[in-house]
Amino acid sequence: MKRYDVVVAGGGASGLSAAISAASRGCRVLVMEMQAQIGGQGSPAWIGDSLWKRVPASVLARVREVRLRSPGASAEVRGELGVIIDRRIFDRGLAARAAEAGAEIWLSAPVRDLLVRDGRVAGVRSGVGNWSEEIAAEVVIDATGSSGEWSGVFMRKVAGREWSREELAFCGEYLVANFDAGGVELVFNPYLTPGGHAWVYPCGRGMAAVGVQGIRINPELALDEFIGKDQVEGLRKSMPVAAFRSRFPLGGPPERTYAAGIVVAGGAAGQIYQLSPKGLSQAVRAGEIAGEVAAGAISEGNVSEESMAGYEERWRREIHNDIQIGSELRKSLGTFQGRKMDALLSRAGESQSVRRALVNIFLCRDLRRSVRAILNDPRASGVLGGESLERLLS
Ligand SMILES: Cc1cc2nc3c(=O)[nH]c(=O)nc-3n(C[C@H](O)[C@H](O)[C@H](O)COP(=O)(O)OP(=O)(O)OC[C@H]3O[C@@H](n4cnc5c(N)ncnc54)[C@H](O)[C@@H]3O)c2cc1C
Structure with missing residues (x-):
């Protein structure tokens, strides 16, 4: 059986940040990504802080104008209002840094289950088709996000439950071409996107990300209706060139995000600011803390529950308040x-x-x-x- 200090399940922003953090502290790290590419599901994201500086090439456009619209009112804001980044470039930039720090990355390698030995998580089980493998780890970091078919290994195996349909917001997004440039648009329509909203993020070069999120909606129908009803001027002649479907948990983080030999970070831990939704900064920071705590526990030869508890204490102190406010x-x-x-x-x-x-x-x-x-x-x-x-x- 192959052995690593840290196995990271999920090669998104959180998992890769955890890998950079643990590998640069001397751990032998394996990142297992179920898709055939890093950043494969990543639609463009709007961020308001300096996170983009970690991968400057990921910036697609600077946002200088935002328009908010509800059925009976609207408001416009101008100024330096963040940037739109390409998640594929961003995540691949993080992957490059993880590899430089010494982490191994396996693609098309879904983590299907956790190995539990002597009352602690001791590795993962992976497999596709007729390939199947068990990999031993001192610490597993679940960074499987909240959107994938196999996301949430920690929730299923450690917390012992799944997110129910009622606990999830559903989202649909298109990347469209032939978009007539404008600012960011946030549209609040309680019939189309109950409990959520629709958005347009201009990405430069005639492209834009158009999305909807809401509770108990069919995201594809809501998205087509949003675009079809000509609610946004610049979308009139646009054409989708990529489609994304995703979801995120509304219940927030589980009560506990660690157990002996495992921590959960990012979307998989519900560390998402639900209002918009935003979560990249939170996912990156939680991943970094997870990698650091894992490396510390391994160097002390103690990956017990008490040792992993430091992760929870730190992320709650640093990012939980924003999540609760959202x-x-x-x-x-x-x-x-x-x-x-x-x-x-x-x-x-x-x-x-x-x-x-x-x-x-x-x-x-x-x-x-x-x-x-x-x-x-x-x-x-x-x-x-x-x-x-x-x-x-x-
Ligand atoms: C519609 C939508 C729009 C958003 N827009 C923004 C935005 O504009 N700005 C912002 O800051 N945030 C935004 N967010 C939130 C942001 O996308 C998440 O917070 C962030 O992606 C979480 O990062 P992560 O690494 O935890 O998870 P992810 O980015 O989801 O990465 C998880 C990775 O794990 C892989 N994986 C899943 N299951 C397994 C498995 N069993 N084995 C191996 N690999 C697996 C997946 O393929 C994926 O690569 C948005 C979220 C949604 C749903």
């Missing part, structure tokens, strides 16, 4: 969505600070200050409903 905002804005977004956007039309704060909130940028700005506005605060948000800000 979940509250989604719940609050998801009910009576049309009326609430109408009220918020009419107020945003009058007040520049509310306008800017609103975009930051969808971008998960400068989050606490932006939520505070809205709660301090006498006309906008009532829409968000303050109590639980106040608790998270205190």
Whole structure:
């Protein structure tokens, strides 16, 4: 049986960040990716922080204009409003760094199950067709995301449950060509995307990412309806050249994200800012912490549950508050969505600070200050409903 210090299940942003972190601390690392390529499912992403600097070549476009629209109101914001990145280039850039640090990467290698020995996770079982293999590991990092057919090995085997349909938001996206350039568009239509929204991210060179997310929706139908109804001027003559289907858990992270010999990071751990959805920064940071904790535990020869607990303590301290705020905002804005977004956007039309704060909130940028700005506005605060948000800000 092959043996590694760390086996990372999933070669997305979180898994590759974990691999860089563990391999650069001297661990023998294997990344197992079920697809035949790194970044294969990655549609373009909008990010508001400096994460792109890790792979500068991944930047497709700078965002200087955002338009928010609900059935009865709209607001526009201009400024430096983040960048759109190509996830394939971004993830492959991380893969290059993981390989430089000494990690091995296997493609078309799905992790199907965890090996459990003497009460701890001791490796993984992989296999496709008539190939099947068991691989031993001191620590397994589950970074399988939340979208794949086999995502969530930790949830199934360690937490002992699956996400039910009601706990998931469903998303559909097209990469379209022949798009007439404009800014980012966020469209809130409670009939088309209940509890969610539709978006257009211009990617430069006549391309754009067009997506929808919502609860209990058929994403393909909602997406076609969104494009077909000519809701966005620049999409009139556009043509899809790639389609993506994905989902993310609404329940947030499980109560516990570690056990003896294993931690779970990124989308697989529900570390997603649900409002927009955003999660790349959280996935990368959680992956880095996971790799560091795994390397520390291995060097001390102790991969017990207590030793892995340091991972949970650190990610909750660093990124959990944003995730909780995103979940509250989604719940609050998801009910009576049309009326609430109408009220918020009419107020945003009058007040520049509310306008800017609103975009930051969808971008998960400068989050606490932006939520505070809205709660301090006498006309906008009532829409968000303050109590639980106040608790998270205190
Ligand atoms: C529709 C949508 C739009 C989004 N837009 C944005 C955005 O604009 N900005 C932003 O910051 N965030 C965005 N997010 C969130 C972001 O995509 C995720 O937070 C991020 O991708 C999580 O990274 P990850 O590495 O944990 O998971 P993933 O990126 O999903 O990577 C998981 C990897 O594991 C592989 N895998 C799955 N199961 C197995 C298995 N059993 N064995 C081996 N490999 C496996 C998959 O093939 C994949 O490569 C969006 C999410 C969705 C759903």
